[in-house]
Amino acid sequence: MNAYAANFAVSCVAEDRREVDTLQRERRLNQFFAGVEKRALRIAEISIRNRDDALDLVQDSMIKLARNYADRPDEEWTPLFYRILQNRIRDWQRRQAVRNRVMVFFGRGNEEDDYDPVAAAPDPAGRTPDEELQTREAMQSLEAAISALPGRQREAFMLRTFECLDVAGTAAAMGCSEGSVKTHYSRAIHSLRDTLGEHWQ
Amino acid sequence: MNERDDIAADDAFAAKAKTLFDQSVDGLDGETRSRLTRSRQEALAAVGGGGSRWMQWAPAGGLAAAAVLAVVVFTPTPQLDELEVPEVATDMEILLTEDSLEMIEDLEFYSWIDFDAEAGDGEGPTNNVG
Numbered sequence: 001m002n003a004y005a006a007n008f009a010v011s012c013v014a015e016d017r018r019e020v021d022t023l024q025r026e027r028r029l030n031q032f033f034a035g036v037e038k039r040a041l042r043i044a045e046i047s048i049r050n051r052d053d054a055l056d057l058v059q060d061s062m063i064k065l066a067r068n069y070a071d072r073p074d075e076e077w078t079p080l081f082y083r084i085l086q087n088r089i090r091d092w093q094r095r096q097a098v099r100n101r102v103m104v105f106f107g108r109g110n111e112e113d114d115y116d117p118v119a120a121a122p123d124p125a126g127r128t129p130d131e132e133l134q135t136r137e138a139m140q141s142l143e144a145a146i147s148a149l150p151g152r153q154r155e156a157f158m159l160r161t162f163e164c165l166d167v168a169g170t171a172a173a174m175g176c177s178e179g180s181v182k183t184h185y186s187r188a189i190h191s192l193r194d195t196l197g198e199h200w201q
Numbered sequence: 202m203n204e205r206d207d208i209a210a211d212d213a214f215a216a217k218a219k220t221l222f223d224q225s226v227d228g229l230d231g232e233t234r235s236r237l238t239r240s241r242q243e244a245l246a247a248v249g250g251g252g253s254r255w256m257q258w259a260p261a262g263g264l265a266a267a268a269v270l271a272v273v274v275f276t277p278t279p280q281l282d283e284l285e286v287p288e289v290a291t292d293m294e295i296l297l298t299e300d301s302l303e304m305i306e307d308l309e310f311y312s313w314i315d316f317d318a319e320a321g322d323g324e325g326p327t328n329n330v331g
Contacts, residue, residue, distance in 0.1 A: 026248050033241045038226045041237060055236050062244035070248045139221045161215045162222045189211050192218075200217075 029070055032077050033062055036163075040085055043158045046143050047089045048096070057092060061085040079172035082163065086155055086173060093151070138200065145195040149188055152176075156184035157192070 037058060044054035061084040069080050146154055152174070159170045160181070170185075171178045 022248070026245055029248065030241065030245055033244060037237045037241060038229055038234070039222075041229070041233070042222065042226050051233065055233070055240065058237070059240035059243065062240055063247050066244040067247045135221065135224055138217075139225050142218055142221055161218055164219075189214060193210065193214050 025070055028074055029066060029077075032074070032081075036078065036081060037062070039163060040081070043162055044085060044089055046146055046158065047154060048092055049143075049147060053092060057085060057088040061088055078163070078165065079169045082159060082165070082173035083175060090151065141196055141200060142192075145192050148195070149191060152180075153184045153188035153191065156181050157188035160185050161189075 040058050040061070041051075041054055044057050045051050048054055048057070061081060064084050065077065065081050069077070072080065146157065149157065155174050156170060159165045159173055160167075165173060167178045167181050170181045174181060174184075
C-alpha cells in the first residue's frame with residue numbers, strides 16, 4: 001500500500017512538472033512570437049506585396065512552429081520560424097504565378113498592379129510631414145528594389161539586414177550553405193546600391 | 202573605390218535600410234497589430250497539438266470507412282453470365298475487328314461493286330477500271 005502511495009505521489013509530481021514545463025514553454029514561445037511577428041510580417045509583405053496574405057502566412061508559420069517545433073531549444077526557433085515562413089512565401093509566389101498565367105489566359109489583368117504602396121504604408125510615428133514623406137519615399141524605393149531582386153538574394157538580404165540573423169542562422173533559415181548566403185547577400189546589396197543610386201544613401 | 206570603402210558603403214547602406222525597416226515596423230497600424238496578437242494566441246493554442254487535427258477527425262473517418270466497407274461487402278454483385286452486353290459494345294466489337302477495318306478502308310470499292318451490281322442486274326461488276 002505504501003509503495004502504491006509512493007508511486008502515485010511520484011506520478012503526481014511528474015505530472016505537475018510536465019504542466020509547469022508546458023506553461024513555461026508557452027510563455028517563452030509567446031515572448032518569441034511577440035518579438036518577431038511584426039518584423040516577420042513586414043518581411044513577408046515586402047516579398048509578396050500583399051498585407052492580408054502576409055498576415056496569413058505569418059499566422060500559418062507561427063502555428064506550424066508551435067505545433068511541431070515548440071520543444072526544440074529556444075535558440076533554434078528563429079531560423080526554424082523563418083525557414084517555415086520563407087517556404088510559405090515561396091509556395092505563395094508559385095501559386096500566384098500559376099494564378100496570373102490563368103488570369104492572362106482568360107484575359108484578366110494582373111491584380112498585383114492594384115497594389116498601392118502609399119495606401120499600404122505604415123502610419124506616421126511622430127515625424128514632421130516632410131520627414132515622413134522622405135522616409136516613406138525612401139522605404140517605398142527600397143521595397144521596390146528588394147522586390148525586384150531574385151528570390152534567394154531577397155531572402156538573404158532581408159534575413160541578414162532586417163532580422164539581423166548571422167550567416168549560420170540565415171543559412172539554416174534558407175536551407176543552404178553559409179557560402180551561398182554570403183554570395184547571395186553580397187550580390188543583393190550591390191544590386192540594391194546600383195538600383196537606388198548614391199542619392200538614396 | 203577600394204575594397205575597404207566598398208565594405209564601408211555596404212555597411213552604411215545596410216544600416217540605413219535597417220533604420221527604414223524598423224521605422225516601418227514601428228509604424229504598423231493598430232488593426233494589423235491586433236491581428237498579429239490574435240494569430241499569436243491561435244498559434245499558442247496549438248502548442249503540442251501535433252496530431253490533434255487528425256485525431257479529431259478519426260472517429261468520423263472510422264465510421265465512413267466502415268460504411269464504405271459494408272456497402273462493398275453486402276451489395277449483391279451480378280454473376281458474369283447474367284451480365285447483359287450492351288448493344289453499343291457489340292457494335293464496337295464488330296467495328297474494331299481487323300476485317301471490318303479493312304472493309305472501311307475499301308469502302309469506296311465495295312460501294313462501286315454494289316452500284317455496279319445493281320446496274321448489271323446482279324451479274325457482278327464490270328471491269329471498267331483504267
